[in-house]
Amino acid sequence: MAATVIINEHNGAGGAKTDKTSGTVRFKNADDANVDLIDPLVVPGSGQEYSFEKWLRLEITDAGGFTQIDNLRAYSDGANSFGAGVKLWYAVSGTYMQPVVPDEADDPPRSAAAGSPVENMADFFASSSGSPIDLDGINTGPFTDGSPAEEIGDWLVLVMEVEPGASQGVLAAETLTLAFDEI
Amino acid sequence: MVAEPDIAGPDIAAPAPEFEIVGADGAEQHGSNGRVTLTVYPDGQSRMRKRNAIKNACTARARKVQWLYGELDGVRAYLHDDGRNVHVILTKRDLYP
Numbered sequence: 001m002a003a004t005v006i007i008n009e010h011n012g013a014g015g016a017k018t019d020k021t022s023g024t025v026r027f028k029n030a031d032d033a034n035v036d037l038i039d040p041l042v043v044p045g046s047g048q049e050y051s052f053e054k055w056l057r058l059e060i061t062d063a064g065g066f067t068q069i070d071n072l073r074a075y076s077d078g079a080n081s082f083g084a085g086v087k088l089w090y091a092v093s094g095t096y097m098q099p100v101v102p103d104e105a106d107d108p109p110r111s112a113a114a115g116s117p118v119e120n121m122a123d124f125f126a127s128s129s130g131s132p133i134d135l136d137g138i139n140t141g142p143f144t145d146g147s148p149a150e151e152i153g154d155w156l157v158l159v160m161e162v163e164p165g166a167s168q169g170v171l172a173a174e175t176l177t178l179a180f181d182e183i
Numbered sequence: 184m185v186a187e188p189d190i191a192g193p194d195i196a197a198p199a200p201e202f203e204i205v206g207a208d209g210a211e212q213h214g215s216n217g218r219v220t221l222t223v224y225p226d227g228q229s230r231m232r233k234r235n236a237i238k239n240a241c242t243a244r245a246r247k248v249q250w251l252y253g254e255l256d257g258v259r260a261y262l263h264d265d266g267r268n269v270h271v272i273l274t275k276r277d278l279y280p
Contacts, residue, residue, distance in 0.1 A: 002201045007240055022245040129279040179236040179279050183204050
């Protein structure tokens with residue numbers, strides 16, 4: 001038996017979690033996990049608009065069937081298919097902080113997840129299977145428990161940017177892969 | 184009476200079974216999913232791992248992909264069973280699905 005690993009989105013001051021393994025992560029102007037059309041991002045006339053941060057973390061949801069898990073990674077397909085004027089930024093954090101909207105005077109966005117007090121986030125689409133994002137560089141593995149459930153590794157923090165000229169409407173999903181080694 | 188010809192099975196491959204690993208790092212190890220087996224007979228540093236990926240994560244198309252790799256003195260043999268074919272890659276690179 002293999003370990004069962006899921007992906008959670010965390011929201012609010014307390015970091016309430018929602019299983020998003022097969023569910024949409026909707027970037028918007030509200031800190032919640034709801035996949036709705038409330039509080040959408042608005043195409044700005046100038047500058048840029050940022051979404052609330054999305055805090056994602058892996059979780060082992062069973063205790064049996066594995067010895068250890070390590071080498072947590074995340075990556076894109078290396079190509080931004082959201083269209084012109086839409087970007088996705090990331091940072092990695094070892095501790096949870098309540099999601100915020102980055103200061104829209106900054107470009108690229110700066111986040112406390114990237115460093116104290118805030119540091120530049122990085123282009124998510126610069127990551128790929130050949131250069132994945134390290135998700136256990138701060139909270140290091142191997143992870144061996146999972147009883148009854150155990151969140152593991154670091155938080156992947158994502159922010160969407162919308163620039164003037166971007167197309168309106170709901171965008172098609174992009175590719176996110178989360179990987180880990182197991183014995 | 185002529186028997187019906189024995190034709191090929193379903194055109195769509197079933198998902199490959201997951202791999203299981205027996206043995207400890209640095210010693211003889213076997214990894215198998217019942218269709219293909221990888222064995223490491225070490226005479227140096229060695230290990231075996233299942234490399235899992237959740238592809239298309241956070242979408243309705245999310246799916247798990249599993250590779251198996253054995254490593255001996257920094258050289259890795261990756262096995263990917265897609266349910267129809269088995270792909271083997273021999274490399275020193277750190278590859279992800």
